[in-house]
Amino acid sequence: MNHEAIKELLYKMADDQLILGHRNSEWTGFGPLLEEDIAFSSMAQDKIGHSLALYTILNDLGEQDPDTTAFTRTADQFHNTVFTELPNAEYDFSLIRHFLYDTAEALRFEMLGQSSFEPLAQLATKVRGELRYHTMHANIWVKQLGTATKESISRLQQSLEFALPYALGIFEPSPYESDLINDGIFEGEKALEEKWKKKVESLITQTQLQLPKWETITPHYGGRIGNHTEHLQPLLDEMSEVFNIDPTAEW
Amino acid sequence: MKSLDPRVNRLPQTGSANTTPKVPLDQFGTFQVFVQPKANKPFQHEGIVHAPNLEMAYVLAKEAFTRRFTCVSIYVAETRNIHVSVLTEGDDDAYDHVSEAAQEGKKASYEIFHMFKRGKQHQHVGTVEATNPNEALWLASKQLRTEKQVFNIWAIRTSDIRFTNQEDLDLWLTLPEKKFRDAAAYKGGEKLKTFLDASKK
Amino acid sequence: MYGGGNTFEGIKPDEHTGEDPIQLAEFEARIDRGEKIEPSDWMPKLYRKQLIRMIEQHAHSEIIGALPEGTWITRAPGFKRKMALMAKVQDEVGHGQLLYSAAETLGKSREEMIDDLINGRSKYSNIFNYPTFTWADCCFISWLVDAGAIVNQLANAKGSYGPYCRALDRICAEESFHLKYGHHCVIYLASGTQKQRDMFQEALNRWWPPMMHFFGPSDKISVHTEILMKWKVKMGSNDDMRNQFLDMYVPKIWELGFTIPDPNLKKDTETGRWMYTEPDWEEFKRVINGDGPCNKERLEVRRIAEERGRWVREALRTPKTAYLTPLA
Secondary structure, eight states, X not given: OXXXXXXXXXXXXXXXXXXXXXXXXXXXXXXXXXHHHHHHHHHHHHHHHHHHHHHHHHHHTTOOOHHHHXXXXXXXXXXXXXXXXXXXXXXXHHHHHHHHHHHHHHHHHHHHTTOSSHHHHHHHHHTHXXXXXXXXXXXXXXXXXXXXXXXXXXXXXXXXXXXXXXHHGGGOOOTTXXXXXXXXXXXXXXXXXXXXXXXXXXXXXXXXXXXXXXXXXXXXXXXXXXXXXXXXXXXXXXXXXXXXXXXXXXO | OOOSSHHHHTSOOOSOSSOOOOOTTOOOEEEEEEEXXXXXXXXXXXXXXXXXXXXXXXXXXXXXXXXXXXXXXXXXXXXXXXXXXXXXXXXXXXXXXXXXXXXXXXXXXXXXXXXXXXXXXXXXXXXXXXXXXXXXXHHHHHHTOOSSOOSEEEEEEGGGEEOOOGGGGGXXXXXXXXXXXXXXXXXXXXXXXXXXXXXXX | OOOOSSSOOOOOGGGGOSSOHHHHHHHHHHHHTTOOBOTTSOOOHHHHHHHHHHHHHHXXXXXXXXXXXXXXXXXXXXXXXXXXXXXXXXXXXHHHHHHHHHHHTTTOOHHHHHHHHHTTSSOXXXXXXXXXXXXXXXXXXXXXXXXXXXXXXXXXXXXXXXXXXXXXXXXXXXXXXXXXXXXXXXXXXHTXXXXXXXXXXXHHHHHHHHHHHTTOSOTTTSOOOHHHHHTTSSOSOHHHHHHHHHHHHHHHXXXXXXXXXXXXOEEOTTTOOEEOOOOOHHHHHHHHTTOSSSHHHHHHHHHHHHHHHHHHHHHHOOGGGOOOOOOO
16 A cells, blocks of 8 residues: 555645644634534534544654644645635635535545545544534535525625635645555545535535636645645644743643 | 734724614524433433524534533424423422313324423423324323423424434534543543652652 | 622612512522522512623623633644643633523523623623733633632522523533643643743732632622522622632642742631632722723624624524523
């Protein structure tokens, strides 16, 4: 089995979950409705939990321990898609990102349920209920706000249009695509992207939102190879501020 | 605003310090939430959520009421769909105030809940087939009343409840593994002992 | 996390007169029998008013209390702390949700309560008006402010109003994690590097005075609340709560080798009461009335959150689900 290919897959998944979980946790205590504040925070915790599980698998493959991996790398060493590092902005963007990203994540884990790489297949089976909740939550919120008031529809529409190029960046082609497919580890980004587009279309058609034609959108790539926006390094500096007071200390 | 909280420093400055006064009660509906902590335990009332509809109430209730401890299933019902008996005290039983009700209309099933003690949650005790809520209470007094005193009875038409579907049962799959929300995961005893031993020297 | 203390203002002599004597007698007999009061019961106007006031302040204290610890939510060191702190701050919001619901059963809507909070018409626990300069301040709150709150909440859970008791039972169960987590953090700071120890000692120095304020003014100067004690709204005197807290936690702080910044703090072995320097009640009053280090920021943050969420809540309002007071 090609370990480099597996590591590339694990790193981008783990980094995505860490960075987006971190971003979403910023809403805790500032949410638009108490019940939603709670729900959104739980899903952020799930994401951090997923990233920890993935870094733990990496650790078993010889990478450094999860805390060191998460808290001491610099931006150019991160493989998350740029989509996840963008600031939260208003709730419309955070919600649309949650919908677009988690739809992809749920599908990815669903596909990985059959992976020949056992640890990933096990993790995928384990977290299916969490991801079911995330997509259930995202779908119902987008449906509600995407059909409610003029303001909510127009906010979601704008955020959707802004988010889509970044969302397509989730599926940035991997240099190991054929290795992963041939070894039965993962069906690949292309297959995931196609499934994802169908899911997104079917949900958006149940709202008053308009989905632009896919061919008009240019995907924002680069995150997977460490090319990030100016937003990632400050996020990492903030996240590791206490940790870096003394990285050898136990906190 | 310059804050110690970096999140606060990123907040947009919106509006003015004087918010426009709200219209009283400009909020949406309330929904009652029932939780089943274990497979062989009855559903129990746990509280309410604010939501615009039953489905969202279900989604919001899940994290508001079952992110901690144990849960295998939940359900929610809108407050207006809960039919309430009189509330009694002392040794007065709520069922003694339920009178025979006529059959009117089509039969439907109703879920029945008892409050066994003031201050405690209502618990699900069974289902009756009735044509209206008053008849449901009356039938409950015949079919579900036991020796145990009841202070208050609720009846909810089964079709007014958003139940957990078979395919939603996975939602609580990892709940027992979320140790980071559990006091038992924070045992500092060893560390403390080592520290105390070291500081004695 | 709530310490009571500033809950009750003086009761005007005529405020609990004019009630129907038969209903009042039945109501008091029910409380004397140890039966809880439920929302649909008859209750004296003063009982309803003071309960709304107390539960509402408690709820505000939870959502405002999420802010000082939230200050460190993006900076918690390592996975274990990061996930725990997220869950803990989330719980505070969750407790707010539970408590607003309990207060709603008495007839005041959540919107009205939050409106009163952000417009300064309602109070919350004084301690959250202090800043969290370092990670150790955050650990102090997680451990000791929560510990104080549990002392207060366990007492209140034996009160007379059913919905409040039910909410508190749940809250206390959830807070056992907070307390253990907080203590765990402090043990790690205590047994860590000199820098870590210093961090916590400095936090302790900063937080001790507000911690002493937390339980409210000394019984000698606080308003008379006999009627509220009789109705089991207020469940213990401020000094008793403070003493109970000191009894449980001062030894644990000393055990870790930290110095509590009060040279007069010691237990009178004969009376079993703790002796301490009288807290500065003038400062307490000043901060409660809006002039603390973070009052403005706390309310402003809450106001911004409300403003930003307004379009969301408006999009959730549908004619089909008009508001109804919750049942229990």
